[in-house]
Amino acid sequence: MGDIKRTEISTLGEFCLIEKLTKDFEIKNPSTIKGVGDDAAVLDYNGFKTVVSTDLLMEGIHFDLSYFPLRHLGFKSVIVNLSDIYSMNAIPKQITVSLGLSNRFSVEALEEIYFGIKTACEAYGVDLVGGDTTSSHSGLTISITAIGQGEENKLAYRSGAKPGDIICVTGDLGASYLGLQLLERERQLQKSDPNIKIDLEDQKYLIGRFLKPEARKDIIELFQKSNLVPTSMIDISDGLASELFHISKQSKVGILIEEDKIPIHPDAQQMALKFQVDPTTAALSGGEDYELLFTVDPKDLEIVRYLPDVNIIGEVKELQDGINLLSTGKKLHKLKAQGWKHF
Amino acid sequence: MGDIKRTEISTLGEFCLIEKLTKDFEIKNPSTIKGVGDDAAVLDYNGFKTVVSTDLLMEGIHFDLSYFPLRHLGFKSVIVNLSDIYSMNAIPKQITVSLGLSNRFSVEALEEIYFGIKTACEAYGVDLVGGDTTSSHSGLTISITAIGQGEENKLAYRSGAKPGDIICVTGDLGASYLGLQLLERERQLQKSDPNIKIDLEDQKYLIGRFLKPEARKDIIELFQKSNLVPTSMIDISDGLASELFHISKQSKVGILIEEDKIPIHPDAQQMALKFQVDPTTAALSGGEDYELLFTVDPKDLEIVRYLPDVNIIGEVKELQDGINLLSTGKKLHKLKAQGWKHF
Numbered sequence: 001m002g003d004i005k006r007t008e009i010s011t012l013g014e015f016c017l018i019e020k021l022t023k024d025f026e027i028k029n030p031s032t033i034k035g036v037g038d039d040a041a042v043l044d045y046n047g048f049k050t051v052v053s054t055d056l057l058m059e060g061i062h063f064d065l066s067y068f069p070l071r072h073l074g075f076k077s078v079i080v081n082l083s084d085i086y087s088m089n090a091i092p093k094q095i096t097v098s099l100g101l102s103n104r105f106s107v108e109a110l111e112e113i114y115f116g117i118k119t120a121c122e123a124y125g126v127d128l129v130g131g132d133t134t135s136s137h138s139g140l141t142i143s144i145t146a147i148g149q150g151e152e153n154k155l156a157y158r159s160g161a162k163p164g165d166i167i168c169v170t171g172d173l174g175a176s177y178l179g180l181q182l183l184e185r186e187r188q189l190q191k192s193d194p195n196i197k198i199d200l201e202d203q204k205y206l207i208g209r210f211l212k213p214e215a216r217k218d219i220i221e222l223f224q225k226s227n228l229v230p231t232s233m234i235d236i237s238d239g240l241a242s243e244l245f246h247i248s249k250q251s252k253v254g255i256l257i258e259e260d261k262i263p264i265h266p267d268a269q270q271m272a273l274k275f276q277v278d279p280t281t282a283a284l285s286g287g288e289d290y291e292l293l294f295t296v297d298p299k300d301l302e303i304v305r306y307l308p309d310v311n312i313i314g315e316v317k318e319l320q321d322g323i324n325l326l327s328t329g330k331k332l333h334k335l336k337a338q339g340w341k342h343f
Numbered sequence: 344m345g346d347i348k349r350t351e352i353s354t355l356g357e358f359c360l361i362e363k364l365t366k367d368f369e370i371k372n373p374s375t376i377k378g379v380g381d382d383a384a385v386l387d388y389n390g391f392k393t394v395v396s397t398d399l400l401m402e403g404i405h406f407d408l409s410y411f412p413l414r415h416l417g418f419k420s421v422i423v424n425l426s427d428i429y430s431m432n433a434i435p436k437q438i439t440v441s442l443g444l445s446n447r448f449s450v451e452a453l454e455e456i457y458f459g460i461k462t463a464c465e466a467y468g469v470d471l472v473g474g475d476t477t478s479s480h481s482g483l484t485i486s487i488t489a490i491g492q493g494e495e496n497k498l499a500y501r502s503g504a505k506p507g508d509i510i511c512v513t514g515d516l517g518a519s520y521l522g523l524q525l526l527e528r529e530r531q532l533q534k535s536d537p538n539i540k541i542d543l544e545d546q547k548y549l550i551g552r553f554l555k556p557e558a559r560k561d562i563i564e565l566f567q568k569s570n571l572v573p574t575s576m577i578d579i580s581d582g583l584a585s586e587l588f589h590i591s592k593q594s595k596v597g598i599l600i601e602e603d604k605i606p607i608h609p610d611a612q613q614m615a616l617k618f619q620v621d622p623t624t625a626a627l628s629g630g631e632d633y634e635l636l637f638t639v640d641p642k643d644l645e646i647v648r649y650l651p652d653v654n655i656i657g658e659v660k661e662l663q664d665g666i667n668l669l670s671t672g673k674k675l676h677k678l679k680a681q682g683w684k685h686f
Contacts, residue, residue: 033392038501038593039427039577040396040491045388049376053383054473054488056441060480084382098399098486130397137403141479143441143486145397148383158381234382250381 007107020107021114025121025128029093031149032127041129043094048149051092053084059139067183070109072211073142074116080237081146082124083215083290087235088157089223090150092124098132100141113142124217156233156294161251165231165295165316170219170309172263173240174279177286178271179203179210205267213290219310228303230294239287241335244323247295254321255335257314260328284325284335350450363450364457368464368471372436374492375470384472386437391492394435396427402482410526413452415554416485417459423580424489425467426558426633430578431500432566433493435467441475443484456485467560499576499637504594508574508638508659513562513652515606516583517622520629521614522546522553548610556633562653569646573637582630584678587666590638597664598678600657603671627668627678 022036034042043050057077059065065073078095085092097117101110110133121128126146186198200207215235223229232251234243240262244255262283264272272279295316296304304310314326323335365379377385386393400420402408408416421438428435440460444453453476464471469489529541543550558578566572575594577586583605587598605626607615615622638659639647647653660667666678 034500039430040394040433040489042431042493042498043393043395044495045393046390050386050388050393050490051383052386052437052439052473052488052490054439054441054475054486056443056475056477056484056486058443058477058479058484061443061478087382088385090383094395096395096397096488098397100399100401100404100484130395132397132399134399134401135404136401136484138481141399141401141443141484141486143397143399143484145395145439145488146383147393147395147490150385152387155385157377 005108008103010103021110022128025118027127028125029127031093032129035127035129036131041094041096043129043147045149049090049152049155051085051088051090051148051150051155052145053081054143054145055081055084057142059141064187065140066187068211070112071116071119074113075120076116076211076213077142077144078117078120078126079213079215079290081144082120082126082217083235083237085146085148086215086217086220087233087292088148088150089154089220089230089233090148091220092126092146092148094127094129094147095121096130096145097128098143100134100136102136102138102140105140124215154229156230157250158232158234158246159250161232161247161253161295161316163253163316163318164298166298166301166304166312167255167257167293167295167314167316168304168310169236169240169263169291169293169313170216170311171289171291172265172268173236173289173291174272174282174286175206175209175265175268176213176288177282178268178275179206179208180288181275182206182271183210203267203271205265206271210288213288215290216292219292222307226303226307228296228300230296233292233294236289236291236293237287239285240293241284242287243293244335247293248323251316252319254317254319255314255323256317256321256326258326261311261313263311348451351446353446364453365471368461370470371468372470374436375472378470378472379474384437384439386472386490388492392433392495392498394428394431394433394491394493394498395488396424397486397488398424398427400485402484408483409530411554413455414459414462417456418463418555419459420485420487421460421463421469422556422558422633424487425463425469425560426578426580428489428491429558429560429563430576430635431491431493432497432563432573432576433491434563435469435489435491437470437472437490438464439473439488440471441486443477443479445479445481445483448483467558497572499573500593501575501577501589502593504575504590504596504638504659506596506659506661507641509641509644509647509655510598510600510636510638510657510659511647511653512579512583512606512634512636512656513559513654514632514634515608515611516579516632516634517615517625517629518549518552518608518611519556519631520625521611521618522549522551523631524618525549525614526553546610546614548608549614553631556631558633559635562635565650569650571639571643571646573639576635576637579632579634579636580630582628583636584627585630586636587678590636591666594659595662597660597662598657598666599660599664599669601669604654604656606654
């Protein structure tokens with residue numbers, strides 16, 4: 001991690017540590033009544049629905065610190081949770097952050113993580129309101145809970161898609177997965193020759209998509225401006241295919257998507273070919289895109305058609321039709337949910 | 344863990360696993376609009392303040408599975424979070440549970456943990472509304488977030504104590520710490536002679552206080568019935584001394600407590616002497632009691648005096664008076680915050 005200064009965490013008490021790490025966080029939301037510093041945070045959501053999401057990220061499973069800079073890790077840990085709140089068509093307002101750390105981490109390392117957390121909080125207008133910092137026998141564990149608010153009639157569940165609805169996805173898919181493959185490959189190279197100089201400068205897009213993804217706050221704001229309420233919505237963390245299965249299962253509907261409509265960035269196209277991976281497979285199964293997959297009523301077609309960075313990729317079908325991909329060669333393929341498996 | 348049946352977690356998918364583990368949880372609170380099964384839970388706290396607390400528990404740091412039965416661990420993990428909500432004078436309504444597990448845990452082991460979680464949810468009227476289950480390279484990690492509601496004018500912070508207020512504590516202190524010492528000693532004995540038969544039957548109270556603590560829901564209900572609002576409150580997780588320091592710091596007040604008023608169970612008294620520990624020290628620094636420490640305005644003296652299981656242990660003083668213990672021998676001792684240190 002290349003720390004110049006190294007302060008052992010044990011030299012600070014736990015409370016002192018939390019104070020040190022959180023003192024620069026300012027409270028931005030009127031719904032935050034009481035933040036860090038008591039047994040619990042106090043929030044006020046009078047008249048709104050409260051939306052809560054939580055994630056547990058473990059070193060060696062969800063991230064590898066040999067190529068994941070700590071400040072990016074802090075940032076991304078927040079983003080993945082905010083993305084879950086946005087995907088309900090709600091606005092995240094607060095987060096809690098719990099960290100488990102082995103003694104290989106210094107206070108400076110922790111400050112790097114919190115720098116990333118703070119950057120995300122500022123970019124998304126979210127308040128840090130609590131958490132827990134504890135030691136761990138092995139590696140780094142990050143647990144984040146995000147809390148947001150949504151209007152009762154505008155919340156978008158996974159269960160609201162109806163046959164005939166239009167299926168949309170934001171941004172582009174597969175780039176994050178290919179960024180990860182790049183970093184993994186470079187790590188292997190560096191293992192075999194520690195003096196090797198690696199220039200990833202021309203792969204900034206793919207690596208950035210993996211190391212520093214953004215949550216689609218902008219899309220939720222566009223929905224509000226255009227008075228559009230998706231019939232269902234989910235964020236793409238495990239891969240497009242896996243998320244389509246969730247929509248299908250919970251809405252009890254079939255799915256048809258068209259291969260040539262799936263948005264893939266040119267850099268991802270090229271890198272997939274280099275890695276001898278089908279670009280569509282990378283988009284379907286890669287995951288960690290943190291784009292939004294949503295369905296809208298056909299009456300809203302003219303609205304979504306002109307929304308920037310929104311792609312229409314298919315149509316909701318009857319349950320018995322199953323989950324299918326119409327290939328570029330106009331053949332129908334049954335989709336498999338090859339989401340990202342932890343176990 | 345003595346599993347008879349052992350199903351590898353890898354034989355179930357992640358979503359299937361969560362479904363299997365959470366299908367028996369019923370939703371009990373009208374404020375729970377949407378529980379497990381979407382990107383985020385949806386809650387409705389119209390007219391109430393939302394209170395949120397989170398904890399991260401790591402194997403080898405917070406618990407040792409060689410003597411901690413998994414169902415008790417599940418139960419206690421919930422309790423420690425609920426206790427944080429009660430200590431705000433609020434009522435917990437929902438929890439999210441995230442687990443990180445190495446492959447040494449079977450599905451049956453996981454079900455044991457969830458059995459304990461469910462028992463706690465039922466006993467305290469709390470809904471499980473979400474979470475995350477992931478693999479881990481080492482041991483078990485449990486992260487729980489509890490969400491509750493409180494009335495605006497009745498929330499009790501750490502910062503509300505005023506000079507002249509009466510200091511109270513519920514239940515008795517130090518027993519949990521001594522229960523832990525007992526279990527640790529027996530583990531050492533068993534290490535030296537694996538065939539040794541250990542009978543902890545007559546130490547049920549101490550061990551129960553450590554393995555299966557309760558949160559003081561009953562006290563919060565008593566407050567409501569008696570129209571009593573504490574001026575400040577905190578739960579005792581790190582030890583009475585440490586919590587008094589929190590009240591002192593955040594309320595900017597001094598503290599005087601009387602040694603002979605600190606409630607200690609007879610079993611704890613005896614065991615402390617066996618371990619050659621001062622019983623008062625065990626009560627001050629032991630921790631994990633999950634009792635409530637609170638202060639009340641002197642006008643409420645007659646109410647607290649007759650509340651069952653509430654002990655008056657001292658008085659809030661001016662900040663410059665410091666934090667002191669009046670010993671049984673009528674000597675004044677400066678208190679030290681010997682809370683439980685993780686690092």
